[in-house]
Amino acid sequence: MWKFEKRTYKPEAQMLDESLFMVGNGYIGVRGCFEEGYPGGETIRGTYINGLYDRVPMIHAEMAYGFPTVQDKQPRLIDTQTCVVYLDGEPVSLIAGRYKAYLRSVDYLKGETLRSYTFVTRSGKEAQLCFKRLASFVEKNVLVYSIEVEYEGLIELVSICDTNIENYSNPNDPRTGQSHTKLMKLMALSYNGSDVHAMMQTQNTEIKQATAIRHKVKSVCENEMTHVSKEHFIETHIKGKNQVTLDKVCLFTDSLRAENIDADVRRLLSRLEDEHDYEYFSKRQSAYLSEFWDKTGIEIEGAPADQMAIRYMQYQLLQSVGTDFNANISAKGLSGEGYEGHYFWDTEIYVLPVMLFNQPERAKTLLKYRHHILPQARLRAQELGHHKGAAYAWRTISGIECSGYFPAGTAQYHINADIAYAFIQYYLYTGDLDFMASAGAEVLFETARIWLEIGHFYQGTFQIHNVTGPDEYTAIVNNNYYTNAMAKYHLMWACTFYNLFKNSTDANLSAQTEALFESIQLTDDEVQMMQKASDQMYFEFDGDLQLYAQDDSFLSKPRWPFETADPTKRPLLLYYHPLTIYRHQVLKQADTVLAHFLLEEYADKQAIKNAFNFYEGLTTHDSSLSSCIYGIVASKCGFDQKAYAYFKESIVLDLEDTHHNTKDGLHMANMAGSLLGVIAGFAGLKITENGIALKPHLPKQWQSLKFKIEFKGRLIAFELSHDQLDCQLLKGNPISIELQDQLKLLRSNSVPYKGIVFDLDGVLTETSHAHYLAWKALAEALNFSVPDTLEDQVRGISRRAALDLVLAYSEDASKYTEAEKEAFATKKNEIYLEKIADYTARDLCEGANELLSFLKQKGFKIALASASRNAPFLIQAMGIESYFDVVVNPLEIEQGKPAPDIFLKACELIALKPDACIGIEDAYAGIESIKSAGLLPIGIGNAEMLYNSDIVLKNLKMLLELLK
Numbered sequence: 001m002w003k004f005e006k007r008t009y010k011p012e013a014q015m016l017d018e019s020l021f022m023v024g025n026g027y028i029g030v031r032g033c034f035e036e037g038y039p040g041g042e043t044i045r046g047t048y049i050n051g052l053y054d055r056v057p058m059i060h061a062e063m064a065y066g067f068p069t070v071q072d073k074q075p076r077l078i079d080t081q082t083c084v085v086y087l088d089g090e091p092v093s094l095i096a097g098r099y100k101a102y103l104r105s106v107d108y109l110k111g112e113t114l115r116s117y118t119f120v121t122r123s124g125k126e127a128q129l130c131f132k133r134l135a136s137f138v139e140k141n142v143l144v145y146s147i148e149v150e151y152e153g154l155i156e157l158v159s160i161c162d163t164n165i166e167n168y169s170n171p172n173d174p175r176t177g178q179s180h181t182k183l184m185k186l187m188a189l190s191y192n193g194s195d196v197h198a199m200m201q202t203q204n205t206e207i208k209q210a211t212a213i214r215h216k217v218k219s220v221c222e223n224e225m226t227h228v229s230k231e232h233f234i235e236t237h238i239k240g241k242n243q244v245t246l247d248k249v250c251l252f253t254d255s256l257r258a259e260n261i262d263a264d265v266r267r268l269l270s271r272l273e274d275e276h277d278y279e280y281f282s283k284r285q286s287a288y289l290s291e292f293w294d295k296t297g298i299e300i301e302g303a304p305a306d307q308m309a310i311r312y313m314q315y316q317l318l319q320s321v322g323t324d325f326n327a328n329i330s331a332k333g334l335s336g337e338g339y340e341g342h343y344f345w346d347t348e349i350y351v352l353p354v355m356l357f358n359q360p361e362r363a364k365t366l367l368k369y370r371h372h373i374l375p376q377a378r379l380r381a382q383e384l385g386h387h388k389g390a391a392y393a394w395r396t397i398s399g400i401e402c403s404g405y406f407p408a409g410t411a412q413y414h415i416n417a418d419i420a421y422a423f424i425q426y427y428l429y430t431g432d433l434d435f436m437a438s439a440g441a442e443v444l445f446e447t448a449r450i451w452l453e454i455g456h457f458y459q460g461t462f463q464i465h466n467v468t469g470p471d472e473y474t475a476i477v478n479n480n481y482y483t484n485a486m487a488k489y490h491l492m493w494a495c496t497f498y499n500l501f502k503n504s505t506d507a508n509l510s511a512q513t514e515a516l517f518e519s520i521q522l523t524d525d526e527v528q529m530m531q532k533a534s535d536q537m538y539f540e541f542d543g544d545l546q547l548y549a550q551d552d553s554f555l556s557k558p559r560w561p562f563e564t565a566d567p568t569k570r571p572l573l574l575y576y577h578p579l580t581i582y583r584h585q586v587l588k589q590a591d592t593v594l595a596h597f598l599l600e601e602y603a604d605k606q607a608i609k610n611a612f613n614f615y616e617g618l619t620t621h622d623s624s625l626s627s628c629i630y631g632i633v634a635s636k637c638g639f640d641q642k643a644y645a646y647f648k649e650s651i652v653l654d655l656e657d658t659h660h661n662t663k664d665g666l667h668m669a670n671m672a673g674s675l676l677g678v679i680a681g682f683a684g685l686k687i688t689e690n691g692i693a694l695k696p697h698l699p700k701q702w703q704s705l706k707f708k709i710e711f712k713g714r715l716i717a718f719e720l721s722h723d724q725l726d727c728q729l730l731k732g733n734p735i736s737i738e739l740q741d742q743l744k745l746l747r748s749n750s751v752p753y754k755g756i757v758f759d760l761d762g763v764l765t766e767t768s769h770a771h772y773l774a775w776k777a778l779a780e781a782l783n784f785s786v787p788d789t790l791e792d793q794v795r796g797i798s799r800r801a802a803l804d805l806v807l808a809y810s811e812d813a814s815k816y817t818e819a820e821k822e823a824f825a826t827k828k829n830e831i832y833l834e835k836i837a838d839y840t841a842r843d844l845c846e847g848a849n850e851l852l853s854f855l856k857q858k859g860f861k862i863a864l865a866s867a868s869r870n871a872p873f874l875i876q877a878m879g880i881e882s883y884f885d886v887v888v889n890p891l892e893i894e895q896g897k898p899a900p901d902i903f904l905k906a907c908e909l910i911a912l913k914p915d916a917c918i919g920i921e922d923a924y925a926g927i928e929s930i931k932s933a934g935l936l937p938i939g940i941g942n943a944e945m946l947y948n949s950d951i952v953l954k955n956l957k958m959l960l961e962l963l964k
Contacts, residue, residue: 001304005105006313009094011041013664017046020654021106021113022335022666024319025135026050027327028143028252029334032113035083036129036148044168044663047077048334051327052209052254053397054183054202058404061828063558066383068404072397074330075183075340078198078211080250080361083147086156087127092119100399108315111137111285127151137288140323145248147280157238157246160215161196163189164232168337175642175902184209189234191227192515195269196234208255210265214245216277256326292318296358296706298678302703309651310678313671317354320668325368329668336665342395342402345415347668350625354672356429357679358710363426364435370419371439373399374446381450384410389449390417393462407475407578410467410550413454416447417486419855421598424493430688431712434948439510441497445522448494448530451487461538469550471580471591473572477551482595485602486535491534496944498527503789530826532643547610548603571622577873587615588625590630610638624653628673629919632681635697643681644699652676679707683720689943690952693738696720711735712950716746734936736951743962753936755917756855757906760866762922763940764848765878767836768795773805774832784810792945795923798867798896799825833870841879847956852883854960861885863906866898886910898928903935918961923946
């Protein structure tokens with residue numbers, strides 16, 4: 001289960017196997033070519049660095065304004081793989097009938113590939129050969145080969161460092177490069193002792209790339225090493241007898257990451273000790289992977305083939321996801337040259353969500369890349385005629401647009417929303433508001449502006465015309481459902497973050513984001529327009545079919561002639577003119593159905609089912625991104641048989657080469673989509689602003705499923721079967737999750753909660769508005785006004801602290817004496833008391849009596865910790881005074897909220913330690929107070945305003961459900 005193996009060598013499949021047995025670590029990647037070479041056939045002998053690029057001209061038969069004139073291409077690096085083997089002068093080659101016991105494997109625990117066989121020489125003597133390689137996950141610049149030969153005779157290994165390399169091209173396939181294959185030029189090549197050094201540079205971007213190879217030889221007999229230097233390559237000859245092992249430690253670096261690349265090479269070489277051989281790096285690799293699999297592993301019982309495929313996919317993603325902000329993950333990862341190494345929307349919609357399950361730092365790195373290329377997106381927006389904002393390139397490496405066919409490229413404006421969606425999901429998983437303030441917010445706001453640029457208001461709706469959705473067989477349409485849905489979500493969250501930052505009580509956060517708003521000239525009026533556009537977003541709904549149309553015109557087109565068209569002509573893009581395809585109801589991949597997966601809250605369940613059934617019959621699945629999404633939505637719709645069938649299609653796409661182009665590289669987004677199929681599909685995991693929800697639909701072929709999720713600093717283990725759903729908090733503070741529509745509180749310790757401390761205003765009764773009206777009336781009496789946002793700003797803090805906030809809106813604030821301020825506070829309280837004078841039990845929040853009664857029955861100690869001096873009056877007036885064991889007097893508290901004093905005092909009065917108590921609040925300051933005091937914080941109300949609480953419930957009825 002922990003290996004992918006092949007025991008036969010098929011020459012016709014050698015390029016496929018080069019992809020399947022690639023080795024990488026997110027920075028460096030090398031295809032699985034034979035070190036000793038092939039007896040014949042084609043090969044793509046590629047090594048690549050993630051994020052490295054050259055630029056080449058983009059030629060258009062007919063030029064138009066805004067068309068790209070250059071494009072990025074990922075260059076192939078020097079060949080470090082080759083090591084020819086001679087036995088008594090005879091070259092070793094896998095010639096039919098001359099070898100046996102062939103084995104090739106990828107080991108997910110060791111993090112290496114292995115290839116071994118017995119070779120029979122012309123004289124009948126046998127030799128045992130073993131080739132191993134790994135790209136270090138611990139030291140990203142390191143790639144190591146080990147070649148071991150056992151033979152009773154003379155052994156010669158010829159390790160070749162070949163700099164005369166070109167990229168692969170195929171003029172008949174638009175998914176691969178078609179020209180400009182010579183992308184690197186040699187700057188320097190030398191050897192010194194056992195080391196070989198090569199300095200290369202990209203032809204046009206002049207990015208330097210250095211490689212150093214250290215040869216380490218082990219042999220039971222004497223051996224010798226010599227170098228032969230030729231024009232474009234250096235041969236390193238190792239001669240020995242009986243048994244020879246050559247370890248090649250290859251070091252890679254580039255000038256994108258290293259300011260002084262020569263110094264970086266020296267630094268890397270100086271760190272190599274004598275004991276740093278293959279075995280040394282292998283041990284460190286195994287240790288890394290032990291921790292990796294413990295945290296990220298997906299365990300499937302009952303379906304060995306599914307388990308093997310899922311582990312293979314998890315491992316390949318680990319090998320290909322970028323490790324710094326200069327890189328991302330290309331469509332083919334680091335396994336081949338398909339799509340020329342370009343990054344697409346695949347990252348944000350397929351790959352990054354998988355990273356978020358339990359590798360948040362890697363997800364963050366991918367997002368840093370998007371923030372890093374934001375300047376290029378701004379420039380692209382200007383090229384497209386937009387006055388402000390940022391338009392991310394459809395395909396790119398460095399940030400520039402590299403798509404030459406705008407109907408299926410630049411017109412896919414949804415990439416802006418896809419990127420925004422990824423930032424939002426990262427925030428929902430991590431609560432990392434600092435990162436959102438420093439990077440995410442800028443991306444969100446700048447990309448959101450584009451919707452206002454390309455959309456317009458029409459008859460009470462907001463419409464977006466002339467765009468292309470994910471389905472590239474339908475181009476340049478109006479109101480594509482996916483685009484409009486993602487834009488609606490994008491705009492809504494841009495407004496949410498804007499208001500969150502504007503109302504933040506965190507001085508540093510507020511100052512940082514205010515500087516951003518000023519820098520990009522973002523105004524309240526513009527944000528209000530974003531909110532209006534989101535609220536009025538248009539969706540075409542067909543009343544007869546009871547589903548959302550893919551776009552305004554899709555349902556009026558004729559259906560593709562599936563019954564009469566030649567089924568061998570697939571994918572359609574290779575056999576039919578685009579216009580022929582565009583005129584029909586036919587999909588390359590999930591479009592509206594994908595939107596229903598990502599934003600299921602925008603459609604009811606029946607509309608989603610209807611959409612699935614309708615669009616499925618029109619989808620060719622010519623895109624590798626399609627089957628996995630149809631499988632997920634089928635699972636959510638309860639179409640279990642179809643869900644599993646699509647899942648099986650997606651997990652073998654590369655392993656069985658079902659799309660016939662895996663030779664050009666692995667389909668990384670499909671792999672990620674398959675993993676999403678397990679966690680988001682079969683396990684039913686969903687993350688929203690309300691937290692984690694799980695609604696499993698396991699395939700009948702599986703006995704159980706186990707996995708772990710990292711969520712806001714917690715590590716949660718899930719074990720699902722057909723009749724049981726178990727979850728355990730392994731690390732972190734308690735958290736609430738929703739399992740099969742039921743709330744559950746997870747804790748990592750068994751100490752029971754014995755006390756509960758309530759705030760009053762906004763929790764047990766809604767008096768915050770009365771407070772706001774009283775402050776507003778005071779301000780008006782003093783001849784100034786306060787904004788509506790003040791209601792949230794003064795929520796949960798002391799009267800004096802609130803007064804200071806109110807007076808800050810007055811031009812005369814500095815003139816008032818302490819005596820006058822005391823008088824103002826008293827006056828405000830008098831106004832407030834008038835507004836709450838008639839409060840009775842009817843003014844309790846819904847569920848308050850039931851909750852308090854339940855707590856009393858269960859023996860909880862109940863305390864009230866309100867900053868309001870009127871709390872005793874209110875609880876008496878509303879008839880709940882008898883429930884409370886203690887009411888803290890705010891006048892006895894030295895520091896008000898957000899200081900912990902009042903909650904610590906409550907715990908002291910009920911004679912319980914803070915960690916045995918729960919604190920209930922509706923305000924940011926109150927949550928901070930609870931957290932500082934050491935109680936379990938639970939927020940009641942708006943999750944957007946209570947972003948500092950990991951447990952936020954909409955009302956007291958949900959709290960009662962959780963505590964039960």
